[in-house]
Amino acid sequence: MSKISCIVLAAGAGRRMGLEHNKVYVSLGRKSVIQWTLEHVAGVPNLQEIILVVADSEQEVMKEHIQSMILPCPIQIVVGGEERQYSVVNGLAHVSPDCDIVLVHDGARPVADADSFTKVADGAKLYGAAVVAVPSTDTVKRVDATGVVIETLQRQELYNMQTPQGFQKELFLKAQAHAQATNFLGTDDVSLVEHLGEPVHIVVGDYKNIKITTLNDVSVAKRYLGVDTNKMRVGFGYDIHRFKEGRPCILGGVTIESPIGPDGHSDADVLIHALMDAMLGAAGIRDIGYYFPPEDDQYKGISSVLLLEKVNSLLKEQGLQAYNIDVMVIAEAPKLKPHIEEMKANLQRVLEIPLDRISIKATTNEMLGALGRREGIAAQAVVTLYEGEV
Numbered sequence: 008m009s010k011i012s013c014i015v016l017a018a019g020a021g022r023r024m025g026l027e028h029n030k031v032y033v034s035l036g037r038k039s040v041i042q043w044t045l046e047h048v049a050g051v052p053n054l055q056e057i058i059l060v061v062a063d064s065e066q067e068v069m070k071e072h073i074q075s076m077i078l079p080c081p082i083q084i085v086v087g088g089e090e091r092q093y094s095v096v097n098g099l100a101h102v103s104p105d106c107d108i109v110l111v112h113d114g115a116r117p118v119a120d121a122d123s124f125t126k127v128a129d130g131a132k133l134y135g136a137a138v139v140a141v142p143s144t145d146t147v148k149r150v151d152a153t154g155v156v157i158e159t160l161q162r163q164e165l166y167n168m169q170t171p172q173g174f175q176k177e178l179f180l181k182a183q184a185h186a187q188a189t190n191f192l193g194t195d196d197v198s199l200v201e202h203l204g205e206p207v208h209i210v211v212g213d214y215k216n217i218k219i220t221t222l223n224d225v226s227v228a229k230r231y232l233g234v235d236t237n238k239m240r241v242g243f244g245y246d247i248h249r250f251k252e253g254r255p256c257i258l259g260g261v262t263i264e265s266p267i268g269p270d271g272h273s274d275a276d277v278l279i280h281a282l283m284d285a286m287l288g289a290a291g292i293r294d295i296g297y298y299f300p301p302e303d304d305q306y307k308g309i310s311s312v313l314l315l316e317k318v319n320s321l322l323k324e325q326g327l328q329a330y331n332i333d334v335m336v337i338a339e340a341p342k343l344k345p346h347i348e349e350m351k352a353n354l355q356r357v358l359e360i361p362l363d364r365i366s367i368k369a370t371t372n373e374m375l376g377a378l379g380r381r382e383g384i385a386a387q388a389v390v391t392l393y394e395g396e397v
């Protein structure tokens with residue numbers, strides 16, 4: 008019986024996702040991308056070990072991330088390389104001597120099911136190298152650097168390669184050594200065996216086995232995994248600041264001429280503060296005091312637009328995106344009307360939603376109470392968030 012080792016690659020940067028963190032930590036419902044991937048890998052019969060390849064800087068984060076998982080075999084975390092292929096080389100160096108079949112799988116493919124691993128392992132055992140692939144559904148053309156079509160390729164011969172990709176270990180070691188000796192860099196693993204001149208067999212896979220590459224893939228993967236998606240959430244925020252003479256009056260990222268302005272640790276932009284609390288509330292991830300504590304010097308005088316950027320990326324990491332926002336500022340002065348379009352443009356720049364889904368309104372407090380006595384300024388905000396892209 009074959010002994011199988013699976014190298015799971017998670018050492019990329021996930022640049023195309025545009026997040027601050029590696030895409031493999033993005034949540035897809037109650038589990039992250041890498042947790043779904045590992046759960047599916049764990050279902051492979053005869054699996055002896057998992058070699059999880061992780062960037063040097065993320066070793067601790069990854070350990071914390073997977074420590075609660077119950078896996079059927081030992082898992083070893085090893086350091087990745089600059090390119091995907093070099094990460095595979097590092098993983099391969101840690102494969103146990105008694106394993107005879109090596110599978111390689113992208114950590115960013117959380118939908119691949121245990122069946123595709125089994126079929127690839129069987130194919131590798133039988134033929135030496137096998138890969139899960141799907142027929143191309145689009146017409147594919149070769150195009151030159153000026154954008155002119157060179158030729159139309161025969162679609163019946165074209166397949167999109169996915170992972171897992173599997174190998175008899177000795178063949179894979181030989182192919183890796185040959186690639187190194189000839190400076191060959193492939194975009195997938197079986198291409199190293201092709202480069203060696205040995206045959207590679209495909210196993211027909213499933214179109215659902217997507218690689219999480221852009222934010223849009225997150226909602227698609229959630230759908231495929233049966234995780235609730237496109238659910239709307241609502242959040243509410245409120246903030247109030249005392250006015251102080253000589254303080255700048257910054258609202259919605261716009262500096263308004265005024266002899267008085269809201270007092271506070273940051274730039275005291277009460278409008279953005281109410282908005283951020285509404286966003287965090289809708290996401291269910293605490294409040295602005297938690298992320299930007301007033302006793303922390305790094306936030307002294309900081310522009311709240313920068314804080315809003317941070318809140319927006321916290322939401323993106325949860326697969327959430329603002330759909331519409333409605334903010335009400337309550338103050339006797341200054342007059343906001345001449346500045347509202349500029350404020351909306353500032354919010355649009357950060358939140359990347361159309362202007363017609365951003366509402367900023369202002370009202371006086373009819374000279375009632377502290378706000379009516381011009382002692383301060385308050386704001387309330389309501390936000391709807393969508394899970395996934397809208």
Ligand SMILES: Nc1ccn([C@@H]2O[C@H](COP(=O)(O)OP(=O)(O)OP(=O)(O)O)[C@@H](O)[C@H]2O)c(=O)n1
Pocket residue numbers: 016017018019020021022023024031060087088089090091092094113114115116218219220
């Ligand atoms: N040096 C690298 C580059 C990529 N990968 C892994 O290879 C898989 C497929 O690569 P890709 O989708 O390109 O991931 P990233 O390199 O992270 O993404 P991007 O190219 O957008 O930065 C991912 O699971 C990624 O973590 C890796 O282990 N080591």
Ligand SMILES: C[C@](O)(CO)[C@H](O)COP(=O)(O)O
Pocket residue numbers: 091113167168169170194195196218
């Ligand atoms: C290996 C792979 O997932 C097969 O489709 C793909 O080639 C990886 O490419 P990327 O450029 O690293 O995303």
